[in-house]
Amino acid sequence: MAENSFADPNFSAEKYKAHRPKYPERLYNDILAFHDSQGGQRGLAVDLGCGPGIVSEALALYFDKVIGVDPSSVMIDVASKCTPDTLRGKLEYKTGSAEDIPVGAGTADIITAGTAAHWFSPEWWSSAAKVLRPGGTVALFATAIPFYTLNSHPEALRINKEARELAMSALKDYMQKGNQVAMSMSSELPLPPADTGIWGPVDRRVWNKGGPVEGEEVYMSEKMNLVEMKARARTGGPTYRWEEANRAKVGTPEDPTEQVAALIKQITGWSDETVFEVGYGLSLIMVKRL
Incomplete structure (x- = not known):
């Protein structure tokens, strides 16, 4: 399996833009405080x-200039086309890699990478x-597996356990080291x-490592429905790789995304x-950077 599924011509950068989670403002505030x-x-x-x-646009609210870098020219094209008019002039996108960052030596004040x-x-x-x-900063942040919060349903812990087990079993052959x-x-x-x-x-800071815990604040959350949940799931690398290998099964009862949605409906x-x-x-x- 190719390591960079997001650069695959069949992968929809537009859907990725529309359905990936947005990081909370408090995360940027914590980074900026450091x-x-x-x-x-x-x-x-x-x-x-x-x-x-997604992150580049958020950073443009705090820095004079932001350069977004990605190895996928498709992602870069979508990012450039979707730049809000209010941020044009502050945002620039370049095709490139983390191993050979396409900016001048000693010019960056902060380097970020979101998931x-x-x-x-x-x-x-x-x-x-x-x-x-x-004096510059590197800030690397990443989301882990999503979970249903305790106030979402009385059976939230059961949903989290069974939905995760189902998804991991179905997608285990499509997981990569990253x-x-x-x-x-x-x-x-x-x-x-x-x-x-x-x-x-x-x-190093970690929030909600074990999922929802009584009395522990949820640092990052959002509200959605099952239609949106399925659209979000389909932007993930393992799910995308499963779909590419099983195109005739996408949307059928054999589709892991549909199976998880059906499980949640059954419980709730x-x-x-x-x-x-x-x-x-x-x-x-x-x-x-010292």
Whole structure:
């Protein structure tokens, strides 16, 4: 299986843009608090693995200039076409990789990657060190498997357990190493080399690792219905790879996405239009360029 399913010509960057989750404002505030407290500037932000520009557009509210970088020219085209008029002039998109970041040496104030760094090779840290100015920040954040919050339904814990088991069983042959790293809350993500004098201490934060827990705040959540839930699921790499290998079964009872939706309906009695709350496990890794 190809490592970069998102660059596949059959993959819809438009659907990815429409249905992927948006990171909460509080995440950007936490990143900026770390960045600002250690002398970070607000000039140029570089967003790696930018896809159709979800994080890049958010960063443009906080930085003078944002360059989004992605290896998929299709993603870059969609990001460029969808740039809001109010952000044109502040946003630029380039085809490129994390291992060879296409910006000048020492020009970036922050490098971000939203649910993307698990696809980078460990050598990408050398590229980051080259383009970041001293005092610059790397902020890597990623969502894990979504879960139904405790206030979404009395059987939320059962739904989470059974839906996850069903999906993982159906998609296990379509999982890749990067997917596994993201689902582990980035615990296996390669960190910058220590004792080189280039990088400061790593600040690692994790929210809702085990799903919903009584009394624990859900850091990142959104409301949706089952139609939207299925559309979201189909933007995931493992689901996309299953669909490409089983095109005649997409939308049938053999489709894992349809099976999960049917399971949820059976447990809850929800219709396609019932609105519920979904939360996400979220990891954040931040480190300063010395």
